[in-house]
Amino acid sequence: MAIFNFFGSLLGYLLWALYTVFRNYGVAIILFTVILKVVMFPLSVKQQKSMSAQTKLADKQKELQQRYANNQQKYNDELMKLYEKEGVNPGTGCLMTLLPFPIMLGIFYSVIMPLSNTLHIASDTIAQATDYISRIPGVASASGLGLYQELQIIKHFDVLRPNLTMFSANDIDKIEFFSKGFRFLGLDLLASPQGSSFMTFLWIIPVLSLVFSFGTQFYTTKSMGNGTQTGCMKAMVYVFPLISVYWAFIMPAAVGMYNIVSILASFLQTLIMNKHFSAEQLAVRKEASRAVAIEIAEGSLRPLPATQQKLIADKLVTADKQEQEQEEVKHKQKKKKSGSGSGDTASYLGSKK
Known part of the structure; x- marks a missing residue:
C-alpha cells in the first residue's frame, strides 16, 4: 500500500495544479484523465501493434499446438522462439490491460488522503490532526480504520477549523480553498454511494460505471475479434468492470467519477485506434517500412571499383566455362558407356542365336 500511496502523492501534484486553475475537483479529475490518456497513447499504439502481430501468428501457433499436442514444454519453447523471431511481445497486451489498476489506486489514495498526497x-502535522478527530465520536465512526480521517477533515473543515490549531496559517488557507471545490453537477464527490441516501443521486456513479464498462468491453471485444485476445485479456473483459463498479460503490464518489471518465476516454481512444491503427493498416505499414529499409540498405552500398568488377566478372565467366566443359566430359563418358554396352548385348545375342 505504501507504493500506491507514493504513486498517489505523485498524481496529487497534477491534481492540485489543475484544481488551482479550475477550482473544481470534478473538472480537475476530467482533465487529469485526459492528460493520462494522451501520455499513455504511445503505449496503446504499441499494444495494438503487438495484437496485430499476434493475429498474424495465429495460424502458426495453431500448427505448433497440433505438432506438440503431447509435449507442452516443447510447445512453450517453440512458441517463445516464434515470438522472438517475429519480434512479438505477448505480455504487452496484458500490461496495458492491467495498467489502469495502479492508476486507479493512486487516484484512490490521492482522494482519501488529500492532506498528504x-x-x-x-x-507530523497531519498525524496530530487525525489523532484529534479520532477522539470525536461522530467523525471517528465515519473515518473507519483510519483510511478516511484526512478526508473527514476536508469534509467537515468549517466545523473543525477552530480546533485545528496544529496547522499553520498557510495550511489552513490551502485546506479551506480545497474544501470548497468538491461539488460537481450537484454531487458531493467526497461522499460514498455506499453510505449515502437515494436522493443524493450518488448511486448513478456505480450504475454508469457498470453500463460504460461492459459497453466498452463489448465493443472492444467485437472490434478485436476473439483470436486477438490473450488469456489475461479474456479474463479482464468481465473481471475489471466488476471490480471497478464495486470500487465506485464503496469509495468516495471522486474515485468512481475518475473511473467513468477513464472508461469514456478509453472508448474514444479505441475508436481512434480502430480508424487509424487497425490491424490491417499496421500490417501494411510494417511491410512498407520493411521495403523502405531494404531499399535504403541497398542504396547505401558503395559500388566496387571497375578493376574489381572486371576481375569478378572474369572469374564468373571462367567458372561457367569450366562447368560447361565438365558437363560435356560427363556427357561423352556416359554416351561412350552406353554405346559399348549395346555392342556387348548384340554380340551376346548373336552368339546365342
Missing part, C-alpha cells in the same frame, strides 16, 4: 502538508 494533494496538499502535501507535513506528515
Whole structure:
C-alpha cells in the first residue's frame, strides 16, 4: 500500500495544479484523465501493434499446438522462439490491460488522503490532526480504520477549523480553498454511494460505471475479434468492470467519477485506434517500412571499383566455362558407356542365336 500511496502523492501534484486553475475537483479529475490518456497513447499504439502481430501468428501457433499436442514444454519453447523471431511481445497486451489498476489506486489514495498526497502538508502535522478527530465520536465512526480521517477533515473543515490549531496559517488557507471545490453537477464527490441516501443521486456513479464498462468491453471485444485476445485479456473483459463498479460503490464518489471518465476516454481512444491503427493498416505499414529499409540498405552500398568488377566478372565467366566443359566430359563418358554396352548385348545375342 505504501507504493500506491507514493504513486498517489505523485498524481496529487497534477491534481492540485489543475484544481488551482479550475477550482473544481470534478473538472480537475476530467482533465487529469485526459492528460493520462494522451501520455499513455504511445503505449496503446504499441499494444495494438503487438495484437496485430499476434493475429498474424495465429495460424502458426495453431500448427505448433497440433505438432506438440503431447509435449507442452516443447510447445512453450517453440512458441517463445516464434515470438522472438517475429519480434512479438505477448505480455504487452496484458500490461496495458492491467495498467489502469495502479492508476486507479493512486487516484484512490490521492482522494482519501488529500492532506498528504494533494496538499502535501507535513506528515507530523497531519498525524496530530487525525489523532484529534479520532477522539470525536461522530467523525471517528465515519473515518473507519483510519483510511478516511484526512478526508473527514476536508469534509467537515468549517466545523473543525477552530480546533485545528496544529496547522499553520498557510495550511489552513490551502485546506479551506480545497474544501470548497468538491461539488460537481450537484454531487458531493467526497461522499460514498455506499453510505449515502437515494436522493443524493450518488448511486448513478456505480450504475454508469457498470453500463460504460461492459459497453466498452463489448465493443472492444467485437472490434478485436476473439483470436486477438490473450488469456489475461479474456479474463479482464468481465473481471475489471466488476471490480471497478464495486470500487465506485464503496469509495468516495471522486474515485468512481475518475473511473467513468477513464472508461469514456478509453472508448474514444479505441475508436481512434480502430480508424487509424487497425490491424490491417499496421500490417501494411510494417511491410512498407520493411521495403523502405531494404531499399535504403541497398542504396547505401558503395559500388566496387571497375578493376574489381572486371576481375569478378572474369572469374564468373571462367567458372561457367569450366562447368560447361565438365558437363560435356560427363556427357561423352556416359554416351561412350552406353554405346559399348549395346555392342556387348548384340554380340551376346548373336552368339546365342
